[in-house]
Amino acid sequence: MTHVSARRGAFYVTMAATAWGTGGAAGSLLFQAGQLGPVGVSLWRHLLGAAFLLVIVRRFVLADHLDWRVLPVGAGMAVYQTAYFAAIAHSGVAVATVVTMGATPVLTAVGSRIFLRERLGRGALLALAAALAGLVLLTVEPAYHAAAPSAGSPVAGVAFALASATGYAGVTLLSRRHNDRDPRSTAIGGFAVAAVCLAPFALAEGVVPDISWPSMALLIYLGAVPTALAYGLYFVALTALRATTVAVISLGEAVGAALLGVALFGERLTPLAWTGCALLLAAVTVLALRAEEG
16 A cells, blocks of 8 residues: 655646646547547557556556456546547547536535545635636636637537546545555556446447557557556545545646647637636645645
8 A cells, every 4th residue: 555645645646637738639639640539549548558557566466456446436437538538529628628627626525525524624625716716717708719629519528528527526536435445556457447348439439540650659658648657646646635635736737738729739828818827726736735634
């Protein structure tokens, strides 16, 4: 069992959020290659993530670690990753990420109060309010103008993003409740279960990626950094921090995704939206620095 301090846990989840912020861009670039859809990208992400973690762990027997607790975690990962990539396909990287990350801490806060009996201090509540205010500034018209895919539906994109947030909150709550497991085992088991859940749908959609160096590099990056590395850190952080604290700090992902959307896909942010980015980052930074045991 891995034990870390709250401060180190906050650092880990900050690094995880930074890595996650690049995952949407990688998925969007893979969509543009035309060989994989949201389910296919999500399947490869989980398979490669499990493979990279297995290389790190080396001695891992799935049957020894796969108990009932990892099954809903894996199912939740399958739902929220696939729904997230579907949201990107419909509404663009920044909108999908901002809506997903905006809904997640609210759902997590409610769930942690009901199911985990976690209480939020005044500082955490203020950080959550400030972070959500920053997200509003990022999404309100005309502050934010996204270059959504021409064949997409913005309404469907938001619906998929909310489904992703629900799955993400569920995984966070389940992992926090059962934090006596080895974090790397939870991640590997979750990836394996998610891949099994997605396989039938991916076969129907198409699972053979574009065989080119750019596509292969994107898949390797997606499996290694925003998946194996990020989720390894995320599950470790959940052994030291409250579920809502982890969810709020993870909001830093929205800023990274928005900036990549601007840099790579022509998505535009107005001055009001940039203010939202700054407010969001400030809230996340304050909460990370004031992380408490729990």
